[in-house]
Amino acid sequence: MEFVYNLLVVLHFIGLASLLGGFIVQMKSPDKGVNxxxxxxxxxxxxxxxxxxxxxxxxxxxxxxxxxAKIAVKLVIVLIITALAFVGRKRPLPQTGIWGAIGVLTLANIVIAVFWN
Ligand code: HEM
Structure with a gap:
C-alpha cells in the first residue's frame, strides 16, 4: 500500500503543477481566466x-x-477553488478576479501544506 500512497503523492504534485502552471502561464495575458x-x-x-x-x-x-485540522482547511480551500474553476469555465473572458482568487488560494494551500506541522 505504501507504493500506492507514494504514487498518489506523485499525482498530487502533478495536480499542483497543473493548477499553478495554468495560473502562472496567464500572468501577462489580457484575457485571464480558468483554463x-x-x-x-x-x-x-x-x-x-x-x-x-x-x-x-x-x-x-x-x-x-x-x-x-490541517486537512479540513486544505479541503475547504480546494472546494472553493474547484467551485470557482467550474464557474469560471462557464463565463466569458476575462475573469481576472476568479483567476486571481484561484492563484492566491492555491498558494495558500501550498504554504499550509508545507508550514503547518
Ligand atoms: C490546491 C490544493 C492543494 C495543494 C496546492 C496541495 C499541496 C500539497 C503539497 C505541496 C504537499 C507536500 C508537502 C508536504 O507533504 O509537506 C501536499 C501533501 C499532502 N496533501 Fe495536499 N494540496 C492540496 C489539496 C489537498 C487536499 C484537498 C487534501 C486532502 C483532502 C490534501 C492532502 C494532502 C496529504 C495527505 C499530503 C501528505 C502527503 C505525504 O505523505 O507527503 N491536499 N499537498
Whole structure:
C-alpha cells in the first residue's frame, strides 16, 4: 500500500503543477481566466488528497499520520477553488478576479501544506 500512497503523492504534485502552471502561464495575458489545466489540476488535488487521507487514516502506511485540522482547511480551500474553476469555465473572458482568487488560494494551500506541522 505504501507504493500506492507514494504514487498518489506523485499525482498530487502533478495536480499542483497543473493548477499553478495554468495560473502562472496567464500572468501577462489580457484575457485571464480558468483554463482546462486549472480545472483538471483542482480536481486532481481534490481526488488525490482525499485518497491520501483515506489511506493514511486507515493506518495502511506505517508512520503516516493525519492532521485533521490541517486537512479540513486544505479541503475547504480546494472546494472553493474547484467551485470557482467550474464557474469560471462557464463565463466569458476575462475573469481576472476568479483567476486571481484561484492563484492566491492555491498558494495558500501550498504554504499550509508545507508550514503547518
Ligand atoms: C490546491 C490544493 C492543494 C495543494 C496546492 C496541495 C499541496 C500539497 C503539497 C505541496 C504537499 C507536500 C508537502 C508536504 O507533504 O509537506 C501536499 C501533501 C499532502 N496533501 Fe495536499 N494540496 C492540496 C489539496 C489537498 C487536499 C484537498 C487534501 C486532502 C483532502 C490534501 C492532502 C494532502 C496529504 C495527505 C499530503 C501528505 C502527503 C505525504 O505523505 O507527503 N491536499 N499537498
Amino acid at each position: 482546462p489545466a486549472m480545472l483538471h489540476g483542482a480536481l486532481t488535488q481534490l481526488v488525490t488528497g482525499v485518497l491520501l487521507v483515506g489511506i493514511a487514516s486507515a493506518g495502511l502506511v506505517p508512520g503516516e499520520e493525519v492532521d485533521h
